[in-house]
Amino acid sequence: MSDPMAEIRASFFIECEELLESLQDGLQMMDDGDTDSETINIVFRAVHSIKGGAGAFGLDDLVHFAHRFETAMDEVRAGRFHPDGEAIRLFFTCADILGDLVRAARDEGEVPSDVTDPVLAKLEKLVGVEEEEEEDLDFTPATLSLDLGGLGGDLPDLGGDLPDLSALPATGAEDDDALPLMADSAELTAAAPIGTEPLDIGAPEAVVAKGFTVFFKPEDTLYASGNEPLYLFRALRDLGDISVVAHCGDLPALDTLDPDTGHLSWTVTVHTEEPELAVREVFEFVDGLCQLDITPLKETGAPIAEAPAVTAAAEAPAPLPPLDFAADLPSDLSSAPTAELPPLTPAPTAPATPELAPAPLPETPMAAELQPMPEAAAAVPQPAPKAAAKAEEKPVVKPVAKSEDEPGKPAASSAPAKATGTPTQPRATVRVDLERIDRLVNLVGELVINQAMLSQSVTEAGLPPNSPVSTGLEEFLQLTRDIQESVMMIRAQPIKSLFQRMGRIVRESSASVGKEVRLHTDGENTEVDKTVIERLADPLTHMIRNAVDHGLESPEKRLEAGKSREGHVTLTAQHRSGRIVIEVSDDGAGINRERVKAKAIENGLIPADAQLSDSDIDNLLFLPGFSTAAEISNLSGRGVGMDVVKSSIQALGGRISITSQEGKGTTFSISLPLTLAVLDGMVVRVDDETLVVPLNAILETLTLTDNDLKALGPETHVVQIRGGFVPLLDLGAELGYRQPLDSYVGGIVLLIGQEDGNRAALVVDAIEDQRQVVIKGLEGSYGRVPGIAAATILGDGQIALILDPTDLVGQASGRTRTRQPQPALVG
Amino acid sequence: MTDNEKQTDSTSIELLSFRVGGQDYSVDIMSVREIRGSAKATSLPHAPFFVKGVINLRGTVLPIIDLSARLGLQTGEDTERNVIIVVDLGGRTAGLMVDAVSDILAIPTEEMQPPPDLAADEARTFVSALTIVDGRMIRILDLEAVMPPQGEEVA
Numbered sequence: 012m013s014d015p016m017a018e019i020r021a022s023f024f025i026e027c028e029e030l031l032e033s034l035q036d037g038l039q040m041m042d043d044g045d046t047d048s049e050t051i052n053i054v055f056r057a058v059h060s061i062k063g064g065a066g067a068f069g070l071d072d073l074v075h076f077a078h079r080f081e082t083a084m085d086e087v088r089a090g091r092f093h094p095d096g097e098a099i100r101l102f103f104t105c106a107d108i109l110g111d112l113v114r115a116a117r118d119e120g121e122v123p124s125d126v127t128d129p130v131l132a133k134l135e136k137l138v139g140v141e142e143e144e145e146e147d148l149d150f151t152p153a154t155l156s157l158d159l160g161g162l163g164g165d166l167p168d169l170g171g172d173l174p175d176l177s178a179l180p181a182t183g184a185e186d187d188d189a190l191p192l193m194a195d196s197a198e199l200t201a202a203a204p205i206g207t208e209p210l211d212i213g214a215p216e217a218v219v220a221k222g223f224t225v226f227f228k229p230e231d232t233l234y235a236s237g238n239e240p241l242y243l244f245r246a247l248r249d250l251g252d253i254s255v256v257a258h259c260g261d262l263p264a265l266d267t268l269d270p271d272t273g274h275l276s277w278t279v280t281v282h283t284e285e286p287e288l289a290v291r292e293v294f295e296f297v298d299g300l301c302q303l304d305i306t307p308l309k310e311t312g313a314p315i316a317e318a319p320a321v322t323a324a325a326e327a328p329a330p331l332p333p334l335d336f337a338a339d340l341p342s343d344l345s346s347a348p349t350a351e352l353p354p355l356t357p358a359p360t361a362p363a364t365p366e367l368a369p370a371p372l373p374e375t376p377m378a379a380e381l382q383p384m385p386e387a388a389a390a391v392p393q394p395a396p397k398a399a400a401k402a403e404e405k406p407v408v409k410p411v412a413k414s415e416d417e418p419g420k421p422a423a424s425s426a427p428a429k430a431t432g433t434p435t436q437p438r439a440t441v442r443v444d445l446e447r448i449d450r451l452v453n454l455v456g457e458l459v460i461n462q463a464m465l466s467q468s469v470t471e472a473g474l475p476p477n478s479p480v481s482t483g484l485e486e487f488l489q490l491t492r493d494i495q496e497s498v499m500m501i502r503a504q505p506i507k508s509l510f511q512r513m514g515r516i517v518r519e520s521s522a523s524v525g526k527e528v529r530l531h532t533d534g535e536n537t538e539v540d541k542t543v544i545e546r547l548a549d550p551l552t553h554m555i556r557n558a559v560d561h562g563l564e565s566p567e568k569r570l571e572a573g574k575s576r577e578g579h580v581t582l583t584a585q586h587r588s589g590r591i592v593i594e595v596s597d598d599g600a601g602i603n604r605e606r607v608k609a610k611a612i613e614n615g616l617i618p619a620d621a622q623l624s625d626s627d628i629d630n631l632l633f634l635p636g637f638s639t640a641a642e643i644s645n646l647s648g649r650g651v652g653m654d655v656v657k658s659s660i661q662a663l664g665g666r667i668s669i670t671s672q673e674g675k676g677t678t679f680s681i682s683l684p685l686t687l688a689v690l691d692g693m694v695v696r697v698d699d700e701t702l703v704v705p706l707n708a709i710l711e712t713l714t715l716t717d718n719d720l721k722a723l724g725p726e727t728h729v730v731q732i733r734g735g736f737v738p739l740l741d742l743g744a745e746l747g748y749r750q751p752l753d754s755y756v757g758g759i760v761l762l763i764g765q766e767d768g769n770r771a772a773l774v775v776d777a778i779e780d781q782r783q784v785v786i787k788g789l790e791g792s793y794g795r796v797p798g799i800a801a802a803t804i805l806g807d808g809q810i811a812l813i814l815d816p817t818d819l820v821g822q823a824s825g826r827t828r829t830r831q832p833q834p835a836l837v838g
Numbered sequence: 839m840t841d842n843e844k845q846t847d848s849t850s851i852e853l854l855s856f857r858v859g860g861q862d863y864s865v866d867i868m869s870v871r872e873i874r875g876s877a878k879a880t881s882l883p884h885a886p887f888f889v890k891g892v893i894n895l896r897g898t899v900l901p902i903i904d905l906s907a908r909l910g911l912q913t914g915e916d917t918e919r920n921v922i923i924v925v926d927l928g929g930r931t932a933g934l935m936v937d938a939v940s941d942i943l944a945i946p947t948e949e950m951q952p953p954p955d956l957a958a959d960e961a962r963t964f965v966s967a968l969t970i971v972d973g974r975m976i977r978i979l980d981l982e983a984v985m986p987p988q989g990e991e992v993a
Contacts, residue, residue: 457897460897789882792892793901808894812883
C-alpha cells in the first residue's frame with residue numbers, strides 16, 4: 012500500500028472542493044435573501060467540516076482561518092448577528108480565501124497572512140466576537156505516523172492496563188474474512204493511537220466551572236439510521252474540552268451478544284461557555300433515538316464525576332469470556348489467522364469503541380471512502396488496531412450501503428456527506444481517475460470506427476439486407492451508440508463549478524474597479540463535457556472581467572442613465588439543438604460603435620472609408636490587437652482580449668457572437684458542441700471527396716427544380732423554399748474542389764440552419780450515409796482549415812473532413828460583402 | 839536519440855537519403871518516424887498547393903506534403919510507388935511524399951558544407967547543407983522550412 016496518508020489526504024481535498032461548493036451555494040442563497048436557518052447551517056457545516064478535516068492533517072493555517080470564520084458563522088447561526096449585504100460580501104471573500112487556503116495546503120503552498128489577517132480582522136469587527144482562545148486546534152499529526160511495528164510491543168502492556176480495549180477488538184478481528192467492509196491499513200495507522208492512549212481525550216485536568224454533563228445512551232435505532240456517536244462527540248468537542256466515559260456494564264457475554272444491538276452508553280463532560288441549547292443542538296439529529304440527559308456542571312463536578320466512571324470502564328470487561336487469551340493474541344494471530352473463536356460479527360465492537368471517539372482521529376470525513384480490503388484480515392498481524400479501525404468504519408458505511416441497496420460497496424462520497432451532515436445530496440458516487448474515463452472514451456471511439464468498417468464490409472459482401480448478419484449489425488450499432496452516450500455522460504459535469512468560479516471573478520474584479528456588480532447565473536446544472544468546462548474557464552474569466560470592466564458603467568454614470576446603482580452581469584447556460592449555449596451579458600452601456608470604429612481605423616485594422624454594419628463593427632472586437640479602453644486598467648484592456656477568447660472558443664469547436672444595444676448592454680454568446688469526441692453526421696460526396704456534414708446543422712435535404720432556383724446577379728443564386736429565399740452555395744466550389752457548375756437544376760441540396768437563424772443551401776453531389784463519426788482534430792497536426800471543423804476516419808479507413816457549415820457560410824457570404832479579405836494563405 | 843549519437847562518432851550524423859523530382863535529398867534520420875507506402879490522401883480545401891492532403895495513419899490524421907511541389911521541382915506522376923516518410927519535428931508529425939528512399943548515410947559533419955549563396959532557386963531555402971557521397975551531391979533538407987505553416991490566421 013503506497014503512502015496511505017497521501018490517499019486520505021487526497022480525498023480530504025476532494026471533499027473540501029465539494030464543501031467549498033456548498034459553502035458558495037449557501038452564501039449565494041443568503042445573498043439572495045434566504046436567511047433560513049438551514050441555509051445558514053449549510054454554510055456553517057461546510058466551514059466546520061473543512062476545519063475538522065484540516066485539523067486532522069495539521070494544516071494549521073487552514074484550521075486557524077476556518078475556525079475564526081466558523082466562529083463568525085456561529086454568531087449568525089445563533090441569531091446574534093444578522094448579516095447584511097456587506098457582511099455577506101465579506102463572507103464570500105472569506106469563502107474565497109478559504110478556498111485559496113485549501114488549495115495552498117494541497118499544493119503545499121502558502122497564502123500570505125497579509126491576505127488573510129485583514130479579512131479576519133474585518134470579520135471579527137463586523138460580527139463582534141473577539142478572537143477566542145484557540146481551542147484544541149492542536150490535533151498533533153504526530154500520532155498519525157505511529158509505527159505499527161512498535162505497536163505490537165505496546166499491546167501486551169495495554170492488555171494489562173485496559174483489558175477491555177485489547178480484548179474487544181481482538182475478538183472482533185478474528186472472524187472477519189467474510190466481511191466485505193474492511194478497514195485498510197491507512198486506518199490502522201490512523202486508529203493506532205487510540206489503542207495506545209485511549210483515555211487521552213480532551214483535557215480532564217482543566218477544571219472549568221462552566222459546562223455540562225451529558226449522559227447519552229443510544230437506542231438500537233440510532234445505529235440503524237446511520238448515526239454515529241463518534242460524530243456527536245466530535246461535535247461536542249467543538250464546543251469545548253470534553254472527556255468521555257463509556258459504560259460497558261450492559262455488555263453481555265460474547266457468546267450471547269446480539270450484534271445488532273448497542274449496549275453502550277456514555278457520560279460526556281463538556282467544558283464550554285456555550286449555552287445548554289448549543290449542546291442540545293449537537294444531538295438534534297438523534298433526537299428520539301437515544302436517551303439523553305444534560306445537566307449543568309458543578310464547580311468541581313468534573314473530576315469527581317469522572318472518577319467512578321473510569322473505574323467502571325476498567326471493570327466492565329470482566330464478564331467478557333475471551334479476556335483470558337487477550338495476552339496471547341498477537342502471536343496467535345499472525346501464525347493462525349483462523350483461530351477458533353466463536354463466530355462473531357464485528358458489529359458489537361462498533362458500539363464498544365466509540366468511547367474513543369473524541370481522540371484526535373484523522374479520518375473524520377473520509378472513513379467510508381477507504382477501499383474495502385478483504386485481505387487485510389489475513390495480512391495484518393496486529394488485531395487490536397485493526398478491529399478498532401473497523402469499528403470506526405462499520406457504523407458509518409453499513410447503513411449507507413444498505414440504503415443504496417449496494418451492500419459491500421462503500422458508496423464513496425455519500426457516506427461522509429451523510430455522517431457529517433453536509434448538505435450535499437446523498438447520492439452514491441464513485442470517484443474515478445479522469446485518465447481511465449478518457450481511455451474508455453477513446454476505446455469507444457475506436458469501437459465506433461470499427462463498427463463502421465464492419466458494416467461496410469458486410470455491405471460490400473453483398474449480403475441481403477434482412478440476413479441475420481445485417482440484423483445483428485443493426486443491434487450492434489444501437490449498442491455502440493448506447494455505450495457511446497453512456498460514456499459521454501460520465502464525462503459530463505454540471506457547469507456549476509465553472510459558474511461559481513466566475514462569481515469570484517466578478518467579486519474581485521468589481522472590487523478592483525470600484526463598481527457594484529451582481530452576478531446572476533442560470534442553468535448551472537447544464538451538463539457539459541469536463542474538458543469543455545476546463546477549457547472554458549480562461550475565456551469565460553476574460554469575458555466576465557470585460558463585462559465588469561468595460562461593459563458596465565461606473566455607479567455614477569449608471570445613476571445618471573437612470574439605472575440601478577448596482578450593475579448586473581448574467582451568466583446563463585442552456586442546451587440548444589445539440590449544442591450548449593453560454594451567454595455572458597451585462598446591462599451596461601453597450602458597445603460604443605463610433606469609438607470602436609474609430610479605434611479600428613486608428614489601429615489600422617480597417618480602412619478609414621470602410622462601410623460597416625453594426626454587427627460588423629461589433630465583430631471588430633474579436634480582431635487581434637484591438638482594445639477600446641482609453642486607459643489600461645488592471646483587469647483587462649491590454650489588447651490581448653477577445654481575439655484570444657475567440658480562438659480558444661474555436662479550438663473547442665465553438666463559436667462566439669456578440670449582440671449589443673446602445674445603453675442597454677452587451678451579450679456575448681458562446682455556442683459549443685456537447686462533446687468533443689463524436690458527432691452524428693451525414694456523409695456526402697462532392698466531386699471526388701467525401702465529407703461529413705454535422706447532422707444537427709441540417710434542417711432538410713431537397714432536390715432542386717428549375718422553379719426553386721432564382722438567379723441574383725451574375726454569379727449568385729438563391730433557392731426559394733416555401734416563400735423564403737436562401738443563398739445557394741456550391742460546396743465543391745466553396746472548398747475549391749471544382750469550378751462552379753453552370754446549372755444546379757437537379758442538384759441535391761442540404762438546407763443548413765445556424766444558431767443565428769440564418770439559413771443556407773449547400774449543393775452536394777450525393778448523400779451517401781448517415782452515421783456517427785469520431786472526431787479527429789486537424790488543429791493538432793495541420794492547423795485550422797476554413798470551413799472545416801475536424802476530420803474523421805470512415806469505414807474504409809479513408810479520412811473524411813467534417814464540415815463546419817456556419818464557418819463555411821460565413822466565409823462564403825463574407826466574399827459578397829465588404830469584409831476584410833482573407834489573409835493569403837502562406838505558402 | 840542520445841544512444842545513437844553515442845554509437846556514431848560525435849562528429850558525424852546519420853542521414854536518410856531519398857530521391858525526389860530527380861534530385862537527391864536527405865533528412866536527419868532521428869527525425870524520421872517511419873516510412874510507408876503511398877495512400878490516397880484526402881485533400882484539404884484552401885490548403886497550400888504542396889499540401890497533398892491528409893491520410894489516416896493508424897487512427898491519427900497525418901498531413902502529407904508533396905515534397906517535389908514544395909521544392910518547386912517538376913511534379914512526377916502520382917504513382918503507387920511513391921513513398922511517404924513520416925517525420926516528426928518538435929511534436930508535429932507530417933508525411934513527406936518522395937519518389938523513393940535510397941540509403942542511410944553516415945556523414946562526418948566536416949564534410950557538410952553550407953549551400954552556396956548565389957542560388958536563387960526556391961529550393962535553396964529548404965536546404966540546410968550539402969555533401970558529396972560517391973560523387974553525388976546530397977542536399978540536406980531543412981525540415982523546419984518544409985513543414986506546412988501551423989495554425990494560419992483565419993479571421
